[in-house]
Amino acid sequence: MTPLIEAKELVRIYALRHGPFSRPSFVRAVEDISLSVFPGETLGIVGESGSGKSTLGRMLLGIDPAQGGEVRFEGQPMPRLGTPEWRALRAKMQLVYQDPLAALDRRQTIATQIGEPLDIHRIGPRESRAGRVEDLMAAVGLRPDQAGSYPHELSGGQRQRAVIARALAARPKLLVCDEPVSALDVSIQAQVVNMLSDLQEENGIAMIFISHDLKVVRNLADRVAVMYLGRIVEEASSDVIFQSPRHPYTKALVSSMPIPGKKLEGRVILQGEPPNPAARPSGCAFHPRCPVARDICRTSTPALRSVETGRTAACHVVADNAAIAA
Amino acid sequence: MAMTAATANLVELRNLKVAFDGVQVLHGIDLDVARGEALGLVGESGCGKSVTWLAALGLLPGKASVTGSVRLEGRELCGSPRSTLEQVRGGRIAMIFQDPSSSLNPVLSIGRQITEALAIHRGLRGEAAKTEALRLMDMVGIPDARRRFDLYTHEFSGGQCQRLMIAMALAGKPDLLIADEPTTALDATIQAQILDLLIRLQAETGMALVFISHDLGAVSQVCERVCVMYAGRIVEEGSVAQLFSSPRHPYTRGLFDAIPRIDGPRKRLIPIPGTVPNPKTLPQGCAFAPRCSRTTAFCETSPPSLLPQKDGRKLACAHPIELAVAGKAERKVPEDLLQ
Structure with missing residues (x-):
């Protein structure tokens, strides 16, 4: 089976200027990332702020062009940003952002906005579009009488439902969700997470779910990739990755997560701040904070390689241990 | 009876009500904070957990009408003059907020902001203030405090800004620190560091802590007692063990x-x-x-x-x-x- 979307050795570098005459410094937001998502599958991407997870999401949709490597959608190379081919392809892949209020137009009713992709991509006869909007609203759990509401009249959860309905309008094959539930309260978050997983199951949509919340990702994703400073450091199925993390960063991430009713004692608390992506440490980017770093970690960047069946990790120590075990 | 109640609890809120433009958002909150205790306040956005403490400290805008009683060691704060409140705020009761970068002044150096708090609440000036400020920066875990004393907020990361906010809050040696969603804007690994810091500081200084959060996990790590709020009322209050087990x-x-x-x-x-x-x-x-x-x-x-x-x-x-x-x-x- 060919993957729906496949990325090979993606690189994205931003130039940062600190003043009008200063030399730019370069931020390697995404470095050497390869991944693939199969139809109907959900890939979770987790990492802290500045890890490049949002940039990666945008690159997979072709919104941020890759400076190195390539993205293939259904086996074909991604057309250039802004070309008619790219626009046509956008009907098949949609993006849901964190902040629904910013993603919606304040001066249009939500029904108009949900129907807009149908008009843009000329999907179905004009007369049937109103019916399709009603179906979409029902699918995401909005009441028919809310069709004429403006975004400010809805609650945060309802707005995010409207954004998801709009993203589903063109019957996409891929949905990239960038922190879609992070701004919502816990009780509403659970509603939207359940809805996303139902919609995905009914429509067979592949999903890339980007979030800093390990618990939500674990619940939705089939596979999870953990990012640190622009690179994937560990990837495995969501059933095992948080249960038995191998990479020291994944271990720290799992350990730092507050679990209701459990005290903080006995947890791994990482010292130090996440380093500035503009000043990436040499070798393994995680070595200044890593409790098990060795000499080799300071000089050579570990490659992402298979450490056990169905799991890859980019760590010298984990790779050595895997070699000993094998 | 009244005497013993007054000495047992540091802060007592009684029937605290708040209305904005005639819309009541807080419907009578009764809450006690004992000396040195860590109390959690949980609830979803809009349930009134922040408003409760903003009202208690007189920090709400003029259009808010606040009624009820807020007593600090038996002394009434609700409706008291600004001069009284200003001695309490920062001195006896300090508050830190969710977004440290918007609570710090971007055009003043960090050292100056901390020494300002020391001058106001403890009357320290000059070298004495600087020494104390450096001690506080050390205490909250800012590495190399002496060299970074004259840096500005944009030169610190989000987690460090929150540490600096905590240092400023500690400047007045408060009896009660109110932390309003102090870790919500931070990354997971940094959040764990700040929670750890709050637990350590509370043990070292013996101050009471009110931890406001929507995250039940974070609350259970820091607090002994938890109040759950919904739509402007406390709906359940108990020890962490009670609430979490049943x-x-x-x-x-x-x-x-x-x-x-x-x-x-x-x-x-x-x-x-x-x-x-x-x-x-x-x-x-x-x-x-x-x-x-x-x-x-x-x-x-x-x-x-x-x-x-x-x-x-x-x-x-x-x-x-x-x-x-x-x-x-x-x-x-x-x-x-x-x-």
Whole structure:
């Protein structure tokens, strides 16, 4: 089976200027990332702020062009940003952002906005579009009488439902969700997470779910990739990755997560701040904070390689241990 | 009797009510904070957890009408003059907020901002103030404090800005620190560091801590006692162990169920249906009734009051969930929640 979307050795570098005459410094937001998502599958991407997870999401949709490597959608190379081919392809892949209020137009009713992709991509006869909007609203759990509401009249959860309905309008094959539930309260978050997983199951949509919340990702994703400073450091199925993390960063991430009713004692608390992506440490980017770093970690960047069946990790120590075990 | 009550508790809120433009958002909060205790306040956005403390410290805008009583060691704060409040704020009771970068002044150096607080609340000037400021920066874990004394806020990361905010809050040697969602804007690994710092500082200084958060996990790590708020009222209050092992209010229970789990089999989440009511059109009876699975006709007409229970907790529910008896619980709480 060919993957729906496949990325090979993606690189994205931003130039940062600190003043009008200063030399730019370069931020390697995404470095050497390869991944693939199969139809109907959900890939979770987790990492802290500045890890490049949002940039990666945008690159997979072709919104941020890759400076190195390539993205293939259904086996074909991604057309250039802004070309008619790219626009046509956008009907098949949609993006849901964190902040629904910013993603919606304040001066249009939500029904108009949900129907807009149908008009843009000329999907179905004009007369049937109103019916399709009603179906979409029902699918995401909005009441028919809310069709004429403006975004400010809805609650945060309802707005995010409207954004998801709009993203589903063109019957996409891929949905990239960038922190879609992070701004919502816990009780509403659970509603939207359940809805996303139902919609995905009914429509067979592949999903890339980007979030800093390990618990939500674990619940939705089939596979999870953990990012640190622009690179994937560990990837495995969501059933095992948080249960038995191998990479020291994944271990720290799992350990730092507050679990209701459990005290903080006995947890791994990482010292130090996440380093500035503009000043990436040499070798393994995680070595200044890593409790098990060795000499080799300071000089050579570990490659992402298979450490056990169905799991890859980019760590010298984990790779050595895997070699000993094998 | 009144004397003993006054000395036992550091802060006592009685029937605290707040209305904005005639819309009541806080419906009579009764809350005690004992010396040196860590109290958690949990609830979803708009439930009034922040407003409670902003009102108590007189920090709400003029259009808010605040009634009720706020006593600090028996002294009434509600309605007292600005000069009194200014001695309390920062000196006796300090507050830190969610977004440290917007609470710090971007055009003043960090050293100056901390020494300013020291000058106002402790009358320290010159070298003495600088030495104390450096000690505070050390205490909250800012590495190389001496060299970074003259840096500006943009030169610090988000986690460090929150540490600096905490250092400023500690400048007045407060008896009570109110931390309003102090870790919400931070990354997971940094959040763990700040929680660890708060626990350590509280143990070292012996101050009381009110930890306001929507994150039940974070609250349970820091606090001994927790109040759950919904739509401007406290609905359940008890020790962390009580609430987490056997939540009795259906809303508390719902909050626990809605959190996705990190271990065990992956299961469908159990959301609370519906949304938080608009304060303008609050239900006549229990505010949670429209979303509750245990609602009866009684709940729809009469709002329950917060009543003490046999096991020491307080509860505002006409039809609470039965106490979990081992093996007989209706829906058993997963074992590791109890550890």
